[in-house]
Structure formats: structure tokens, C-alpha cells
Amino acid sequence: MTDLTSMTIAEARAGLASKSFTSLELTDAHLSAIEAARALNAYILETPDQARAMARAVDAKIAKGEGGPLAGIPLGIKDLFATKDVRTTACSKILGNFVPPYESTVTSQLWRDGAVMLGKLNNDEFAMGSSNETSCFGPVVNPWRREGSNTSLVPGGSSGGSASAVAAQLCMGATATDTGGSIRQPAAFTATVGVKPTYGRCSRWGIVAFASSLDQAGPIARTNRDAAILMRSMAGHDPKDTTSADRAVPDYEAAIGKSVKGMKIGIPKEYRLDGMPAEIEKLWSEGAAWLKSAGAELVEVSLPHTKYALPAYYIVAPAEASSNLARYDGVRYGLRVPGRSIGEMYENTRAEGFGAEVRRRVMIGTYVLSAGYYDAYYLRAQKVRTLIKKDFEDCFAKGISAILTPATPSAAFGVGEKGGADPVEMYLNDIFTVTVNMAGLPGIAVPAGKDAQGLPLGLQLIGRPFDEETLFSLGEVIEQAAGRFTPERWW
Amino acid sequence: MSVDAATVRRIAHLARIAVTEAEVPHLQGELNAMLAFVEQLSEVNVDGVEPMTSVTPMEMKKRADVVTDGEIVDAVVRNAPDTVNHFFLVPKVVE
Numbered sequence: 089m090t091d092l093t094s095m096t097i098a099e100a101r102a103g104l105a106s107k108s109f110t111s112l113e114l115t116d117a118h119l120s121a122i123e124a125a126r127a128l129n130a131y132i133l134e135t136p137d138q139a140r141a142m143a144r145a146v147d148a149k150i151a152k153g154e155g156g157p158l159a160g161i162p163l164g165i166k167d168l169f170a171t172k173d174v175r176t177t178a179c180s181k182i183l184g185n186f187v188p189p190y191e192s193t194v195t196s197q198l199w200r201d202g203a204v205m206l207g208k209l210n211n212d213e214f215a216m217g218s219s220n221e222t223s224c225f226g227p228v229v230n231p232w233r234r235e236g237s238n239t240s241l242v243p244g245g246s247s248g249g250s251a252s253a254v255a256a257q258l259c260m261g262a263t264a265t266d267t268g269g270s271i272r273q274p275a276a277f278t279a280t281v282g283v284k285p286t287y288g289r290c291s292r293w294g295i296v297a298f299a300s301s302l303d304q305a306g307p308i309a310r311t312n313r314d315a316a317i318l319m320r321s322m323a324g325h326d327p328k329d330t331t332s333a334d335r336a337v338p339d340y341e342a343a344i345g346k347s348v349k350g351m352k353i354g355i356p357k358e359y360r361l362d363g364m365p366a367e368i369e370k371l372w373s374e375g376a377a378w379l380k381s382a383g384a385e386l387v388e389v390s391l392p393h394t395k396y397a398l399p400a401y402y403i404v405a406p407a408e409a410s411s412n413l414a415r416y417d418g419v420r421y422g423l424r425v426p427g428r429s430i431g432e433m434y435e436n437t438r439a440e441g442f443g444a445e446v447r448r449r450v451m452i453g454t455y456v457l458s459a460g461y462y463d464a465y466y467l468r469a470q471k472v473r474t475l476i477k478k479d480f481e482d483c484f485a486k487g488i489s490a491i492l493t494p495a496t497p498s499a500a501f502g503v504g505e506k507g508g509a510d511p512v513e514m515y516l517n518d519i520f521t522v523t524v525n526m527a528g529l530p531g532i533a534v535p536a537g538k539d540a541q542g543l544p545l546g547l548q549l550i551g552r553p554f555d556e557e558t559l560f561s562l563g564e565v566i567e568q569a570a571g572r573f574t575p576e577r578w579w
Numbered sequence: 580m581s582v583d584a585a586t587v588r589r590i591a592h593l594a595r596i597a598v599t600e601a602e603v604p605h606l607q608g609e610l611n612a613m614l615a616f617v618e619q620l621s622e623v624n625v626d627g628v629e630p631m632t633s634v635t636p637m638e639m640k641k642r643a644d645v646v647t648d649g650e651i652v653d654a655v656v657r658n659a660p661d662t663v664n665h666f667f668l669v670p671k672v673v674e
Contacts, residue, residue, distance in 0.1 A: 189654035287634050301634055330639050399617040410594060417595070419667050421658035430670045431595070439597035447596055451606070452613050454594040455582070464580070465617070470630035472623050477631065511609055512616045528634030553635060 092117035093257040094574075097161055097314040100260060104150060104160045111150065111160025115143040115204050118162045122206060122258045127579045130243075130253040132167055132225040133175055133208040142204040149202065158321055159202030164259035166250050167208040168215055169195050169305075170294040174205075178296040179223035180213045182416045182441025184423045192294025193326045194263060194305045201321040206259050210249030213443045214413065215270055215298045218517040220248025221503065222445040230278060230500050231256040231575040235542035238578070241500040244274030244517070250308045251278040255575055261309040261318050265295060267302045268401055269496075269521030272533035275308055276495035276546030279535040279573035281315045281563065282308045284521075286554045287528035288333035291326030299408035300331075302401075302525040311572065312534065312563040316340035319556060335554065343557035344564045349383030351558070354483055354491040358394035359520060361497065367539045368494045375492055375536050375547040378569035379562060389488060391479040396472050397523040402515060403456050403469035404526075409446075410453030416441060448511065477527040484552050490562055493520050495533040495546035524550050532559040536570045544573050580618070581611045 092114050095103065103109055119136045139162065146160045170176045170188035177183040191199075199205070212222040219242035220228040230243040231252060243252040247264035251274035254262050264271040266284035275282025283306040290305040297303060307318035320341065325334040355376060360369070376386050418424035418437030425440045427433035442450065456465035483491065497519055507514030524531040529550055536547040547566060551559045582590070587607045591598040598606065652665045661668040 186658050189651070189657060288637065327640070327642065330642075331635075331637070333635070333637065334640070393623070396620055396623055399620050402613060403617055403620075414595075418660060419669055420656075422660070424660035427670065430672050432597075433670055434595040435592075435597035438595055442596065448606070448609055448613075450594050450596065451587075451590050452610055455586075455590045455610070458590070458593060461580075467630055468620055468623075468625060469617075470632075471625040471628040472620055473631040473634075474628050475623065475625070477634065510612050512612055515616070526634075 093121045095260070096311050097260045097309065097317050098311070100161060104155070110147045111143040111204060112140060112147055114160060115139050115162045115206070118206055118259060125256055125258050125579050128229045128231060128252050128256055129226055130210055130228050130249045130256065130258055131164065131207045132179065132210045132249065135174060135205060135207045138174070139204055139206050142199070146202050146204060156200065156202035157317070158198060160204065161202070161260050162204045162206050163198060164206050164209045164250060164253045164262040165195055166211050166247055166263050166265060168211055168265050168296045169263055170296070171195055171205065171208065174208065176208065176296070177224070178214050179211050179225055180441065180443070180446065181224045182423050182438070183421070186421050190294060193291035193328060194295065194322050197321050197324065198263070203321070209253055209262060212246035212248065213446050214296065214409070215246035215265055215267055216409070216445050216449055217245040218269065218273055218514050219506065220245040222443050224443060227503050228252045229503070231579065232278060232500060232543055233578065240503045242277070242503055244277035244500065246270040247274050247308060251275055251280050251282070254278070254280045254308050254310060256579070261307055261314055263305060263322070264308045265303060265305050266525065267298050267405060268525050269518035271306050271308060272521045272531055272546070272548055273496050273517055275533040277500040277544065279544035279575070280308050280310055281312050281535070282306065282533045283315050283319060283556065283559070284524060284531045285319065285323060285556055286333070286530045288331050289323050289530070289554065289556070291324070291329040291332045293326055293328040297412040299405040300412060301408060302405060312560055312567050313341060313344045316344055316560045333554070338557055340557060340560055343560040346561040347383065348379065348561050348565055351384045351489040352387050352487050353379050353384045354387055354389035354488040356389050356391045356394065356491055356493060358391050359493045365498060368497065368545065371537045371545050371547065372492070372494050375566055378566055379492065382565045387488060389483045389491065391483065391523070393472065393475045393479050394523055397476050397526050398515060398519055400469040400472040400476065401522045401526060402452070403465050404473060406449040406453030407457050407466050408453070410450045410457065413446070413450055473526050476523055480527045480529060489552070490558050491550040493548045493550065495520060495548040499539045499541070499543035499545055520548060529553060530556045530559055532563050534563040534566045535573050536566055538573065580614055582607060582614065
């Protein structure tokens with residue numbers, strides 16, 4: 089039998105359908121791989137018993153011909169998704185041993201379609217981070233290493249556990265969330281495909297909230313096709329999330345292999361940063377050349393407010409976070425640290441429960457919303473956000489189908505290497521991805537090459553609202569041209 | 580703009596996060612680094628620009644005014660640090 093963990097979802101789907109193996113066999117293979125890869129710290133909770141029970145149940149359904157679109161496919165779930173009766177912490181001490189009595193809409197749709205849960209995946213605390221180093225469970229290690237080096241590298245963040253697990257073949261695909269780049273940046277760091285859908289495409293219900301106007305769930309997978317398969321199950325209207333879009337979910341997989349001939353692809357000049365590594369520049373030109381030879385037309389476009397997206401984000405996101413995280417007060421769930429009064433109890437609980445990055449963001453958010461500063465910071469940032477969105481609208485109005493950019497300004501860096509002295513150093517990781525969240529657009533990160541040290545690099549495609557299909561078609565062109573990248577096993 | 584030590588203490592209190600005196604200078608430095616970074620927004624001309632309130636143009640749906648849930652008190656309190664008879668227990672608030 090071929091190695092069950094190295095298959096794509098599409099291949100496993102075919103193998104399950106032809107009865108070449110069972111979901112239980114597929115699940116067991118992954119559970120063994122997880123056990124052997126604990127050095128990566130990708131899973132913060134393994135759920136083998138539940139996984140086997142789900143696999144057995146779905147095997148019975150497959151036998152009766154009742155398997156759903158994801159029947160028998162083992163997945164990892166980011167710990168930001170509430171999973172019924174399975175500990176969910178957002179990788180924060182403040183949630184402690186929180187065991188949700190409900191299931192997030194997105195994961196419930198995956199189980200509805202027959203997927204199997206292997207466990208919960210590590211992430212930056214409350215999804216605040218770009219390296220997965222802020223997790224209360226410790227950092228995740230990237231399965232990729234620089235050639236000839238055994239330095240531990242970060243997998244990116246906040247969905248670092250998801251990206252690391254998918255790249256290391258510890259699950260066939262994973263759920264993730266993206267507020268400023270948290271799906272696409274780790275995907276780029278690990279040579280996986282990460283999709284940040286249009287705001288409203290996936291329900292946010294049951295996902296631990298960070299910044300509600302920016303948060304969006306999406307998949308990380310090893311191929312564009314696999315990501316498309318997962319998207320179809322994750323997307324859809326949910327009456328429990330009033331911002332979820334009430335529109336039909338297309339068959340995203342049908343977009344794989346579709347011609348991109350005649351499509352106009354925007355190349356935004358503002359993304360050509362001073363001091364950008366030559367390798368990133370080269371990758372970007374290569375990506376453009378691939379799309380061109382597939383028949384697309386390249387057009388230079390301008391997104392003049394690009395440089396303001398990251399600073400505006402660092403007002404809007406912390407402001408929303410400070411409001412969302414007010415609920416963690418030691419009263420209804422999670423950690424409680426006693427105090428002489430209820431006020432002191434709140435303060436002690438939040439001081440001990442939140443890590444340094446979360447404390448910092450809650451404080452900056454509190455400041456920019458406080459009396460006297462609201463207009464200067466928050467209101468101005470929301471106006472800038474309008475301008476950022478208008479840049480994209482103007483671009484799409486000129487007939488641009490999608491925009492091609494680098495996914496990240498660098499390849500993966502070492503654990504402990506960045507952000508120690510100045511938090512802004514870490515924030516700059518999201519410089520190419522954050523605009524997409526600010527404008528509510530869909531974006532995809534696709535593996536496109538390697539740097540001189542052998543580390544993966546990704547390209548990003550940004551689409552029109554609710555046009556994820558075009559991104560999958562274009563992403564597939566890049567995948568076919570660039571090939572796939574798998575880390576060498578050292579763990 | 581930048582914040583002084585007193586402002587750091589005030590923000591921490593507003594955010595209900597206990598901060599020790601020893602932590603103040605460090606936090607002050609970090610907050611000021613962030614504020615210096617966002618300062619560049621002041622160069623953008625935002626005259627006549629509407630602040631964004633919804634990133635996708637959608638009309639907010641209203642739910643039907645019907646009971647869809649309930650009778651799950653055990654589930655509601657099951658994660659609470661301290662309860663008595665299905666009530667959340669907190670330190671005394673009214674003397």
C-alpha cells in the first residue's frame with residue numbers, strides 16, 4: 089500500500105471510493121504520523137479515540153454508499169474553532185480547560201460531509217501573531233529547515249499548527265483563520281495552499297473572535313484542488329452569523345483546470361518594496377510569466393493606499409480585539425485569579441490569563457477607543473480603510489480579474505529571531521496580506537518556489553468579492569508550473 | 580502621539596489588566612512603538628471620506644423573534660470557575 093499520509097484529499101477520496109483502503113486505515117496512518125511528529129508541536133490536543141470512532145462510522149456510511157463529499161478524510165482543526173465536548177482554548181491560558189457545549193458552524197459542516205477530526209492544532213494566542221510563538225502551548229516548529237542547518241524555524245502564524253501539520257502530512261487538510269494574513273503567511277512559509285475567503289463566505293459562529301470585521305475562516309491544504317474541496321464544505325450561509333453571506337456555494341473544484349486565457353491580472357506597483365529580497369522579486373516575475381504563458385494578460389495597476397493598510401490594521405484589529413476579549417473576566421468560563429473585589433479579580437485574571445502580545449493589543453485597542461483619542465485613531469483608521477477598499481474597487485472596475493503579489497516579504501525565520509525588541513518588526517510580515525482583510529476580499533497563497541537556502545516561498549492572488557473560483561483557476565496554473573514542494577522528514 | 584507612564588497605568592486599568600510598576604516602562608516602550616508606527620496615517624487626506632462600517636455591502640438580516648434554544652442551564656454553567664445552584668458566583672459587589 090502506498091503511504092497513506094502523503095496522498096492528496098482528491099487521491100484519498102478516490103481510494104476510499106474504490107475501497108482500496110478504509111477511513112480507519114487512513115486515520116490510523118495519520119494518528120501514527122502525529123505521534124511521531126510531536127517535536128513539531130503542531131497538535132496541542134490529539135483526539136485518537138474520537139478520530140477512530142468517526143472513521144468507523146463513516147466507513148459504515150461509505151459501505152452503504154452514503155458518504156458525503158469529504159467522507160473519511162482526516163483533518164486537523166485550529167484551536168480557535170469550538171468543538172463540542174473537545175477542549176478549545178485559542179491557545180490562551182485564559183480559556184483554561186474550556187470545553188464547548190457546541191460546535192462551530194464551519195466544523196459542523198465538515199463533519200456533516202464526512203470528515204474525521206484528528207485533533208486540535210496550535211496557533212498564536214487568540215490568533216494574534218505571525219510566527220506561532222505567542223501560543224500558551226509553546227511555538228510550533230516548521231517542518232522545513234534551511235539546507236544544511238538544523239535551526240528550528242517558525243511556520244508563520246497565526247495558523248502555524250495548521251500549516252505545519254498539513255506540510256508534515258499530519259492531516260490531509262486543516263481549518264485555519266485569517267485576520268491579517270494568518271492563513272496565507274503560514275501557507276507561504278510551509279509550501280502549502282492557504283485560502284482566505286471573501287468576508288462573509290464562511291460563518292464565524294463558534295470561532296473564537298479576534299477582530300470581527302476582519303476574521304474569516306478558510307482551509308490550508310497541499311494542493312489547490314484539495315483547498316477547493318475543503319472550501320465547498322466550509323462555506324455557506326449561516327443564520328447564526330448575521331455577517332455571513334446568503335448566496336449559493338459554487339463547486340470550487342470545477343474551477344481547477346479552467347482556462348485563464350484572456351484574464352487581466354493586475355501587478356500592483358506599490359507592492360514592489362524598497363529593499364525587497366531579489367528572490368521575492370524574481371519569484372513574482374516568474375509567477376507573472378507562468379500566468380502569461382497560460383494566456384492571461386498582465387497589467388500594471390496602482391493601489392495607492394497600500395502602505396497605510398498595516399498601520400490602519402493595527403488600530404482597527406486591536407480596537408475590535410479589546411472589545412471582543414472583554415468577555416474573558418473569570419466569571420463564566422476559563423481561568424479565575426481571585427482578588428479582594430470583583431474589579432481586582434478581573435484585573436488579576438486578565439493579567440495572568442493573557443500573554444504579552446494579547447495584553448499589548450488589548451491595551452492599544454483600549455487606548456485608541458478611549459475618550460479623546462477615538463477620532464484621531466479609530467475613526468481615521470476606518471476612513472483609511474474605506475480608501476484601501478476603493479483602491480481595489482477602482483482596479484476591478486477596469487476589468488482586472490485578480491491581482492498577483494508576493495505572499496510574504498521573506499521566507500520562514502528562526503524561532504525567537506523576530507519581534508523581541510520592537511513588536512512592529514513582527515507585524516511587517518503581514519504587509520502583503522493585510523490589505524485583503526481590510527478590503528474584505530478573497531486571497532490565496534500558493535507555493536511557487538524556494539529561496540537560496542531551500543526554504544519555500546509563496547505567491548498571493550487577490551480576487552474580486554466572492555470570486556474564489558478565479559483564484560483556484562489561477563492558483564492551479566501556478567501549481568502546475570511550479571510543482572509541489574514537500575519537506576524532507578527529519579522529525 | 581506618545582503615552583507616558585501615568586497613561587499606561589490608566590489604559591491598563593481601563594482594560595482591566597493588572598500591571599505592576601516594574602512592567603510599566605517596558606509596556607510604555609511597546610505601546611509607543613506601535614503608536615509611532617500608526618502615526619503615518621496622519622499624512623492621509625481623509626476629508627469627506629466615510630468611515631467604513633461594513634466591509635461587504637449587505638443588509639443585515641434580522642432573525643425571526645422566536646425561541647430557538649433554552650433549557651440548557653447545565654451546559655451554560657458547566658465551564659464556570661464557581662457556581663451555586665446554577666448561578667455564577669463572584670466576589671461580593673454590593674455591601
